[in-house]
Amino acid sequence: MKPNIEISENNLKEVATLLNNLLADEYLLYTKTRNAHWNIQGLHFIELHKFFETQYDEIDLMIDAIAERVRSLGHYALGSLKDFLSITHLTEENHDFSNQQQIMQSLLNDHETIIRLLRRNITTITERNKDAGTGDFVTGIMEQHEKMAWMLRAHIS
Numbered sequence: 001m002k003p004n005i006e007i008s009e010n011n012l013k014e015v016a017t018l019l020n021n022l023l024a025d026e027y028l029l030y031t032k033t034r035n036a037h038w039n040i041q042g043l044h045f046i047e048l049h050k051f052f053e054t055q056y057d058e059i060d061l062m063i064d065a066i067a068e069r070v071r072s073l074g075h076y077a078l079g080s081l082k083d084f085l086s087i088t089h090l091t092e093e094n095h096d097f098s099n100q101q102q103i104m105q106s107l108l109n110d111h112e113t114i115i116r117l118l119r120r121n122i123t124t125i126t127e128r129n130k131d132a133g134t135g136d137f138v139t140g141i142m143e144q145h146e147k148m149a150w151m152l153r154a155h156i157s
């Protein structure tokens with residue numbers, strides 16, 4: 001059954017597509033952050049190992065909220081790694097895990113990519129697609145990424 005919430009079918013579809021793109025980006029970033037949690041090495045290992053865990057836990061909650069928001073709009077959430085990889089704006093890289101600064105910089109770049117994409121989409125979602133709920137929701141996601149980006153930036157000398 002289609003939601004009867006005064007957002008046109010076309011607008012719901014466009015917003016769901018934007019949210020599924022975001023879901024793919026979050027999935028990539030989640031995996032990259034877990035990879036850092038597992039494989040980082042060098043000075044302050046335990047501190048960094050735990051730091052990455054707090055970051056991927058936060059992304060994990062965002063992933064679930066984004067997917068469920070897609071369902072709330074009457075569309076299906078993507079749930080396949082193949083789909084995520086085919087539409088994500090992020091790329092997977094091979095890192096030297098003893099180069100902590102490079103790992104931090106790469107994750108920071110990804111957070112900032114997501115922040116820039118979200119900032120561009122907020123106006124579209126709220127004004128063109130007339131979906132204030134999702135506009136507010138992704139504004140919250142953007143703020144979370146801004147804080148996580150700060151935490152990473154503070155580790156980079």
Ligand SMILES: [Fe+2]
Binds near residue numbers: 037053
């Ligand atoms: Fe762990």
